[in-house]
Amino acid sequence: MSSKKPVGGSLAIEIEMRAEAAASIRVLGQRIERQLTELQQLGQQVRAMAPSPARDRKLAEYDEKRREAEYRKWTLIVQREAMGLFNHDDVEEIYRVPPRLS
Template sequence: MSTRPRSPDTPLAIEVEIQSEKASAMRRVASRLEALLVELQETEQVLRETSGPARARLVARHKELRADADKQRWYLIVQREAMGLRHHGDIYEMYRLPAPVE
């Protein structure tokens, strides 16, 4: 039985598994961020047609959603850093947060 030596460029199985888990974590965070951005957009649409106390509640909800989306975007950047990606301009472009509402 012959075994060929492993090439120095060939990653170990554990390294492949770690990279796979990092990619999965990044996908989960990106999915959560995308869902929050959709919910923010829907909230803004309802806000345009709402006034009074209901509007105040929606403004507060928008603020919460926006803060959560900002946190998820930061998590995505952290995950990218863990994958060795250092430039994040495309993340800020792709996942733009809406302006705060009053």
């Protein structure tokens, strides 16, 4: 039998809130990973296409997905800061948004 007392009161609420925040960050990271994979594939398609209206449409799709990835990465950073994490070097290294294409 454990001699530790169960966590209660405001500490239990704090623990639950931090667990929810961590889960939210994990899900957002997974979404960003999927989106970056899609973005990389789309970028390869755009680079392989000859100049044409179809390429222009694909490039516009790439640009939109790239903006979405940048926004999701920003929301991840905001959520991390809300949890007291202010060094985002790991975020910048792990979630590298590819450059713009022309």
